[in-house]
Amino acid sequence: QPVLTQPPSASGTPGQRVTISCSGTGSNIGVNGVIWYQQIPGTAPRVLIYSNNQRPSGVPDRFSGSESGTSASLAISGLQSEDEADYFCSVWHFGLRGVVFGGGTRLTVL
Amino acid sequence: EVNLLESGGGLVQPGGSLRLSCAASGFTFNNYAMNWVRQAPGKGLEWVSSISGADYSTYYADSVKGRFTISRDNSKNTVFLLMSSLRAEDTAVYLCAKSFGLGVSTSIESWGQGTLVNVSS
Numbered sequence: 628q629p630v631l632t633q634p635p636s637a638s639g640t641p642g643q644r645v646t647i648s649c650s651g652t653g654s655n656i657g658v659n660g661v662i663w664y665q666q667i668p669g670t671a672p673r674v675l676i677y678s679n680n681q682r683p684s685g686v687p688d689r690f691s692g693s694e695s696g697t698s699a700s701l702a703i704s705g706l707q708s709e710d711e712a713d714y715f716c717s718v719w720h721f722g723l724r725g726v727v728f729g730g731g732t733r734l735t736v737l
Numbered sequence: 738e739v740n741l742l743e744s745g746g747g748l749v750q751p752g753g754s755l756r757l758s759c760a761a762s763g764f765t766f767n768n769y770a771m772n773w774v775r776q777a778p779g780k781g782l783e784w785v786s787s788i789s790g791a792d793y794s795t796y797y798a799d800s801v802k803g804r805f806t807i808s809r810d811n812s813k814n815t816v817f818l819l820m821s822s823l824r825a826e827d828t829a830v831y832l833c834a835k836s837f838g839l840g841v842s843t844s845i846e847s848w849g850q851g852t853l854v855n856v857s858s
Contacts (some may be wrong), residue, residue: 726784
């Protein structure tokens, strides 16, 4: 079982705002910054958000991240068809001395 | 532009060994920790191993500890993953990944496309 818990699926219509949650513990989220990755099937993951809420250059500002206690969230506003992908949260786990991932959320744009 | 090119994957029998390589370019290799992550067909991401860019400290997932060895050659900008005593459950695409910084706890910033390892008789 993944250390971080994500809903397996999410959906929305074009233009809508959707959020994806990521739940952890005090040994991971809350200690180190959460990373969010987008993976379009058949391609490598790419960073959408790092350090809980920072966007790399080139990532649209429709994507935003937040963190509170032992949970983190990814929000996508103005949903577009090309946002249909798998989304993973991740963080360094100091107790396990390794990277941990959420199980992933498959986002469907209806 | 960061470029990570994995090689060495293939079909191997249970109990066999395989060495993966990842050739890196587009950044100062010895300034960054490197990682291997795997993804079984239709499944999520599973961290396998990391190596720091400073003191070459290594870290392993429990599922591969004692069977896999990560190493790096900074003179060749390459990171390796030596896999032995392979099992069917090791079947996956293995992705090489660059960390945000020198230490492994800075997490993963960039990814390669991966190389497929198929453990089957």
